[in-house]
Amino acid sequence: MAHSDSKIKVGILGASGYTGAEAMRLLLRHPSAEICLLTADRKAGQPVADVYPHLGGHGLPDMVSIEDADWSGVDVVFCGLPHGTTQELIAALPAGVKVVDMSADFRLDDPATYAEWYGHEHRALALQKEAVYGLTELYRERIRSARLVACPGCYPTATLLSLVPLVKGGLIDADDLVIDAKSGITGAGRGLKQNTLFSEAGEGLSPYSIGAHRHAPEIEQEIAKAAGRAAEDIRVNFVPHLIPMSRGEMITSHVRLTGGARAADLKAALQSAFAGEPFVRILNGKDVPQTQMVRGSNNCVINVFEDRIPGRAIVISVIDNLVKGSSGQAVQNMNLMFILPETLGLEQVALFP
Amino acid sequence: MAHSDSKIKVGILGASGYTGAEAMRLLLRHPSAEICLLTADRKAGQPVADVYPHLGGHGLPDMVSIEDADWSGVDVVFCGLPHGTTQELIAALPAGVKVVDMSADFRLDDPATYAEWYGHEHRALALQKEAVYGLTELYRERIRSARLVACPGCYPTATLLSLVPLVKGGLIDADDLVIDAKSGITGAGRGLKQNTLFSEAGEGLSPYSIGAHRHAPEIEQEIAKAAGRAAEDIRVNFVPHLIPMSRGEMITSHVRLTGGARAADLKAALQSAFAGEPFVRILNGKDVPQTQMVRGSNNCVINVFEDRIPGRAIVISVIDNLVKGSSGQAVQNMNLMFILPETLGLEQVALFP
Amino acid sequence: MAHSDSKIKVGILGASGYTGAEAMRLLLRHPSAEICLLTADRKAGQPVADVYPHLGGHGLPDMVSIEDADWSGVDVVFCGLPHGTTQELIAALPAGVKVVDMSADFRLDDPATYAEWYGHEHRALALQKEAVYGLTELYRERIRSARLVACPGCYPTATLLSLVPLVKGGLIDADDLVIDAKSGITGAGRGLKQNTLFSEAGEGLSPYSIGAHRHAPEIEQEIAKAAGRAAEDIRVNFVPHLIPMSRGEMITSHVRLTGGARAADLKAALQSAFAGEPFVRILNGKDVPQTQMVRGSNNCVINVFEDRIPGRAIVISVIDNLVKGSSGQAVQNMNLMFILPETLGLEQVALFP
Amino acid sequence: MAHSDSKIKVGILGASGYTGAEAMRLLLRHPSAEICLLTADRKAGQPVADVYPHLGGHGLPDMVSIEDADWSGVDVVFCGLPHGTTQELIAALPAGVKVVDMSADFRLDDPATYAEWYGHEHRALALQKEAVYGLTELYRERIRSARLVACPGCYPTATLLSLVPLVKGGLIDADDLVIDAKSGITGAGRGLKQNTLFSEAGEGLSPYSIGAHRHAPEIEQEIAKAAGRAAEDIRVNFVPHLIPMSRGEMITSHVRLTGGARAADLKAALQSAFAGEPFVRILNGKDVPQTQMVRGSNNCVINVFEDRIPGRAIVISVIDNLVKGSSGQAVQNMNLMFILPETLGLEQVALFP
Numbered sequence A, B, C, D: 001m002a003h004s005d006s007k008i009k010v011g012i013l014g015a016s017g018y019t020g021a022e023a024m025r026l027l028l029r030h031p032s033a034e035i036c037l038l039t040a041d042r043k044a045g046q047p048v049a050d051v052y053p054h055l056g057g058h059g060l061p062d063m064v065s066i067e068d069a070d071w072s073g074v075d076v077v078f079c080g081l082p083h084g085t086t087q088e089l090i091a092a093l094p095a096g097v098k099v100v101d102m103s104a105d106f107r108l109d110d111p112a113t114y115a116e117w118y119g120h121e122h123r124a125l126a127l128q129k130e131a132v133y134g135l136t137e138l139y140r141e142r143i144r145s146a147r148l149v150a151c152p153g154c155y156p157t158a159t160l161l162s163l164v165p166l167v168k169g170g171l172i173d174a175d176d177l178v179i180d181a182k183s184g185i186t187g188a189g190r191g192l193k194q195n196t197l198f199s200e201a202g203e204g205l206s207p208y209s210i211g212a213h214r215h216a217p218e219i220e221q222e223i224a225k226a227a228g229r230a231a232e233d234i235r236v237n238f239v240p241h242l243i244p245m246s247r248g249e250m251i252t253s254h255v256r257l258t259g260g261a262r263a264a265d266l267k268a269a270l271q272s273a274f275a276g277e278p279f280v281r282i283l284n285g286k287d288v289p290q291t292q293m294v295r296g297s298n299n300c301v302i303n304v305f306e307d308r309i310p311g312r313a314i315v316i317s318v319i320d321n322l323v324k325g326s327s328g329q330a331v332q333n334m335n336l337m338f339i340l341p342e343t344l345g346l347e348q349v350a351l352f353p
Helices: A018-027 A086-091 A111-118 A125-130 A136-144 A154-168 A215-227 A263-273 A323-337 B018-027 B086-091 B111-118 B125-130 B136-144 B154-168 B215-227 B263-273 B323-337 C018-027 C086-091 C111-118 C125-130 C136-144 C154-168 C215-227 C263-273 C323-337 D018-027 D086-091 D111-118 D125-130 D136-144 D154-168 D215-227 D263-273 D323-337
Strands: A008-013 A033-039 A076-079 A098-101 A148-150 A178-183 A237-242 A249-256 A280-282 A300-306 A312-319 B008-013 B033-039 B076-079 B098-101 B148-150 B178-183 B237-242 B249-256 B280-282 B300-306 B312-319 C008-013 C033-039 C076-079 C098-101 C148-150 C178-183 C237-242 C249-256 C280-282 C300-306 C312-319 D008-013 D033-039 D076-079 D098-101 D148-150 D178-183 D237-242 D249-256 D280-282 D300-306 D312-319
Touching (some): A076 A086, A076 A323, A086 A098, A086 A125, A111 A215, A154 A300, A154 A323, A178 B178, A215 A237, A237 B249, A249 B178, A312 B237, B008 B018, B076 B086, B076 B323, B086 B098, B098 B323, B111 B215, C008 C018, C018 C033, C111 C215, C136 C154, C136 C323, C154 C178, C154 C215, C154 C249, C154 C263, C154 C312, C154 C323, C178 D178, C178 D249, C237 D312, C249 D237, C263 C300, C263 C312, C312 D237, D076 D086, D076 D323, D086 D098, D086 D125, D111 D125, D111 D215, D136 D323, D154 D300, D154 D312, D154 D323, D312 D323
Parallel strands (some): A008 A033, A178 A237, B008 B033, B008 B076, B076 B098, B098 B148, B178 B237, C008 C033, C098 C148, C280 C300, D076 D098, D178 D237
Antiparallel strands (some): A178 A249, A249 A312, A300 A312, C178 C249, C249 C312, C300 C312
16 A cells, blocks of 8 residues: 555554444545554554454554554544543544544533443543534534544434434424334444354344433434424434344334424425435335445435324435444545545445345 | 044145245144145145255155145144135135134235225135134134134234233323334245345345235234224334344334333233233343244243333334244144143244354 | 153253253253253353243253252253363262263363363363263164263264265275365354354355364264274364354265265165164255254254266265254263153254245 | 446446346446446336346436347447357347356357257357457456457356466366355345245255256366366366355365475465466465455455365365456456456455454
């Protein structure tokens, strides 16, 4: 990999996790970025090929511990660290380094909510104030000028893209949102857990964190903003399920229509909200979103369906949790932060079958 | 397989489908039943081992066409035929033959509803009046004396077991039932369809028949009975999803509590309703139902969870769609119809991993 | 579970592993055995439902540590412990307790070979001499009178059943055995390993321990006996592959014919060797063994095929690695050791689809 | 998609199959090619989004029947038609149109061998003489000047890349090649077959066409050339297995060493043969090829291992059957035929997890 002064120099912190690997996959083919630093404390000293064999042979630097990182020349870091560890680390970075954070550390505006859900006080309150929520299609302008972007969780990304325009438009009841979520198993990360072993998760289906998942307050925060209400006023039903597939995520939202709206009005609102967006696609007619449509791509695919219950509708959106739900959206935000075309490095067509 | 006068002689009609195969699996080890007839029009003349290699070597009779069936000595038939074909056929059976129907042909009380959803007039109206809905735990007494039992669909089975006691008890609002359903791919049958090919369905997730699945009116019919209301008054939200696993089904019901009920009250009602039931298990504490718990068994596993939205709860139930959702429940009903212990032939422990 | 004096009292040591769980599944429905003791050091004090949710509600005893085990009344133990730990433990058991060992500890006759492959000296040499190799169909008579039976590994079971009669018959060259093995992921156990995570093992295929798997010397020992030669004279090619499925194992043996034998002669030899065997099935014609045929059952299914290279043939055998490859064969051996019908508790029909 | 005179205009014949879809995926992002024609007789008139939802929104032309194809301006066609149908069709194409054939129609030099394996006389003998076998790394120079390139089958690609240099180098015995092959289920195509349904193929493992697969003569033809012998002199053992994954293919070759060669010599020969090749990677040390390393990429990954049997070795190679095994190699060949950098449009990093 020839280093070039004209390319953005990227460091990936926490490169041994799945979001780190996915960031490597995307950035290796990004025409205006190059990876100059990879940190992974427990894998320090190892070549990438030992940690991710499919990434061998691409000339990537070896993994180093965060203490041994050489920040000189680094323009931007992608953080894929476990929650809680990112805050102090980012606070200590050289001032000129931009940050695209893929962890949960800076997503919640309210430090008290953070403390409640993550079990410890926030450790970088000043940075929290500065952080911009990185749901690109909704916060594009603020992201362009941000130093620290807090990329949304995968569930909030797919949920908010499909619901925020409807709440903003006064088409659905923000107090009656039933969000039934389904995710592939990469969403649980690369850590060793019994329930993500092949023989445990395969050929089976499990809900988890029922009514108590950490992405719920993040969704509520943004739904509240869209509704012009206080975050603590909004409570959503949110039930995630683990699906026996590696990638992909689907949000099935069961919504109550307001003001005489019909399913077709919801669809029109989404079409209008996302007209011209390169990565959001509202399907035609009754075409059904499937995770197969977005595997490996940065796309979000959405459609709206009539419910049998009068006055209700069903909104379905799908993303690849590791791309638009994490590392792809991170690259999209990096592009904005460096005044590059937003689609650069993100033009992969979905991999099917 | 030695024929014995003391055993129930069973014919399986439509034996080449998955419900037929599953009925064979269960009946082959049933101590008081023996299979004497297998029909499958397109496979007529073939040994079972050619149609289902895993069932070879068990001494089963060859498949015959329905026209060539020898009904002499047949005590009961299991029907696993496509909807619409069962009605006239059953009407023409010898009067002494009991019928456990696994198709959709006799589930709906109202012929007009049947015609609306299945696209043709009902062809055996007299039999329809006689048919008993075969959700064993709810209609046990009537099943005992029935000649024709219409086994419920897989989705209604898991849904109604978990919701009927709550509606009956006045604990949840029958007008606000959001039923998010997930099924393994055997639910789509053995017919050749592009969307059930391994390379299409694997590693992916698809909703289907959104708000328009044929199991919705069946659920509404029984919820209405539980609520003491007319079937046409009840409309449920029902969205099924195809999950990349062969067997297993989960119903995630998002319900609105009524009369000050709390999640714990729902659980207590279910515990009370199913106390002593051999095949229904209400989990302890916050233990989470998973389809892995019931694979290959006739069990239904249920639990209730608090929602983040005040006044709502989440009810989750799982079954094996081919066992309790079809052929297992059919055997359970046969046992009742022949005054046998209800658990006979159904004591398999779930297969995990 | 009512204790009955007439039933065999079984303890399962290492009950938290997959072979332990599978032994529980089978023994729970064994008409002449009952489980009275479950040990699992790291899960000591936990109810079975916490360790294996699908086994909840069956009245099994809680897990205890091996130190706290109450051996009074125990007739037989199933050992599913990691290799090396079983030897001293078994040596310390009350003399009257029979042992069905599912670990690798007593499979190799030669202590030096054991030490070479397992990295430590054998710790119970006297017991080793006493142990009978538990490949039921080959050592039935000796197993009947054994106190300690060392059940074969899963790979040796499927390999030896299909090859030993051919070597004994002088039909194939024992010096040119190419054994290409494929196993589902339960074969790697329930321990937490990165390569058995769903997202790592799913949608992929990996060979492992190429030319160096611990089951190779076990296969060589038995092939040597069949050939009437010394174990150290026989070397087999053995390459196992990890297949993205939970259960099931296939051995594709590429063999060189000797003495003018043809594929049909091999098949005839297998048919003759296994005539009347309840759990070994030689397929008709060119029917192809598939792991789907044996899932959840104790069967081994075999067939022989002509090769394109003159003078060679292909022998294919399949088993469920957790049943005939481990706990099912253990039950089969227990039945022999207690003079019970060999098929007791093992009559499950394969679960398909 | 802006049409540009400077881009190669590509037609894809048989675009509704998996190789057609994969060619679309790759060519949509090829900087020097554009798709101007898609034929699919049974899908004629349909937009791509109806046939392959993941390819909707990319501005591709609708599918047309082959009769309605407009050949004006077409520079090259990719043929993904069923075998036998391509021959006359290609013979009738305008003379200036180059052809990259992904079918089996022109792979076999000997028309008699073709007729034997494909069941009918070859229908374009003149073209057969002209066709160049499209295994890029072995026939690069001839491909550059070819008008008709016959891309190898997926199995021959992975097999020959790993074995031809060894046969050429006199390091292994061409008369004792045991080739145990494993493929994901996309290899069976998109046609509706019972054995490729999710519920049949999932959680299971099947060999097929044992000793009689159509790729065997293709492998023998090329091994014979490498050995400097007549094609009819070479017979290989070739046993393919269907693996429950969508993509990926592994060839486990069990080979006999000649002339005192050792495993390390084989590896050195491969390293030498493929030095500088962009798409062939020989792994370091004992690193194990896994299909996960190449999913979605055009790479072939190989390594060599010592066998336990003296004088033997094991060679393992993996590819993505739809990329290097089909459409990717087709694009690679197109690049050569149009004097473009060989890697153009093929630089995707493997998709893992």
